[in-house]
Amino acid sequence: MLRKLGKTPPTATANVVSIIGADVRIVGDIITEGEMQIDGRVEGDITCKTLVIGPGGHIVGEIKAERVRIHGEVSGKLSADHITIGRTGHVTGDIQHDSLEIESGAQVEGHFLRKGHAPAVEQAALPKPGNGAAIAMEAKPTKPAKAVEVVPDVMDTDEDIPATVN
Numbered sequence: 001m002l003r004k005l006g007k008t009p010p011t012a013t014a015n016v017v018s019i020i021g022a023d024v025r026i027v028g029d030i031i032t033e034g035e036m037q038i039d040g041r042v043e044g045d046i047t048c049k050t051l052v053i054g055p056g057g058h059i060v061g062e063i064k065a066e067r068v069r070i071h072g073e074v075s076g077k078l079s080a081d082h083i084t085i086g087r088t089g090h091v092t093g094d095i096q097h098d099s100l101e102i103e104s105g106a107q108v109e110g111h112f113l114r115k116g117h118a119p120a121v122e123q124a125a126l127p128k129p130g131n132g133a134a135i136a137m138e139a140k141p142t143k144p145a146k147a148v149e150v151v152p153d154v155m156d157t158d159e160d161i162p163a164t165v166n
Contacts, residue, residue, distance in 0.1 A: 016034050016035070017034070017035045017036070017037055018032055018034060018035070018036045018037070019036075019037045019039070020036070020037070020038045020039060020040045020042065020057075021039055021040055022039040022040050022054075022056045023040060024039075024040035024041070025040060025041045025042075025043075026040070026041070026042045026043070026044065027043045027044060028043075028044045029044040029045045029046070029047075029061075030042065030044065030045075030046045030047070030048070031046075031047045031048070032047075032048045032049075033048070033049055034048065034049055034050075035048065035049060035050040035051075035052070036048045036050070036051050036052070037051075037052045037053075037054060038051070038052070038053050038054065038057040038059060038072070039054040039056050039057050039072075040056070040057065040058075041057075041058045041059075041060075042057075042058070042059045042060070042061065043060045043061060044060075044061045045061045045062040045063070045064075045076075046059065046061065046062075046063050046064070046065070047063075047064045047065070048064075048065050049065060049066050049067070050065060050066060050067045050068075051063060051065045051067070051068045051069070051080075052068075052069045052071075053068075053069070053070045053071060053072040053073075053074065053089075054071055054072055055071045055072055055088050056072060057071070057072030057073070058072055058073045058074075059072075059073070059074045059075070059076065060075045060076060061075075061076045062076050062077045062078075062079075063076065063077070063078045063079065063080070064079050064080070065079075065080045066080060066081045066082070067080060067081065067082045067083075068080040068082070068083045068084070069083075069084045069086065070083070070084070070085045070086060070089035070091060070106075071086040071088050071089055072088070072089065072090070073089075073090040073091075073092075074089075074090070074091045074092070074093065075092045075093060076092075076093045077093050077094050077095075077096075078091065078093060078094070078095045078096070078097075079095075079096040079097075079115075080096075080097060081097070081098045081099065081115070082097070082098065082099045083095060083097045083099070083100050083101070084101045084102075084103070085100075085101070085102045085103065085106040085108060086103050086106060087103040087104060087105035087106055088105070088106075089103075089106045089107070089108075090106070090107045090108075091106075091107070091108045091109070091110065092109045092110060093109075093110045094110045094111045094112075094113065095108070095110055095111070095112050095113070096113045096114075096115055097112070097113075097114060097115060098114065098115050098116075100112065
């Protein structure tokens with residue numbers, strides 16, 4: 001069947017997948033609005049719509065995408081709406097996601113942060129016991145406290161030291 005000149009089928013550019021072969025090494029950033037498959041090595045940041053990292057693929061850099069499926073290795077920050085780490089996947093770095101799936105056998109080292117949620121309070125920001133800072137606690141009904149007698153001659157200073165009951 002013949003087609004009219006000047007008209008390109010609508011699916012000709014819609015399903016294009018850029019493939020980085022196993023024998024290819026790229027040093028630099030990659031930006032595309034389409035889908036990518038990486039079977040080689042990339043040292044740089046990747047921004048795309050969909051990214052598939054094959055079992056032999058290795059990325060050192062930041063990844064930003066809508067969907068990511070990892071069967072190879074990633075070292076760096078990963079930010080995507082939907083992330084799947086296959087059983088052969090290895091990720092070292094922080095992961096920001098809406099949806100995260102980690103298959104049995106995958107190896108992940110880093111922090112997870114769900115998009116749209118504030119990061120957890122840092123431990124350093126919390127008051128430390130014994131430094132005079134008060135820590136608010138939720139009141140719970142408990143047994144009545146035992147009476148404690150404070151002997152004045154035991155105290156070496158004029159400070160008021162609160163008694164504790166175990």
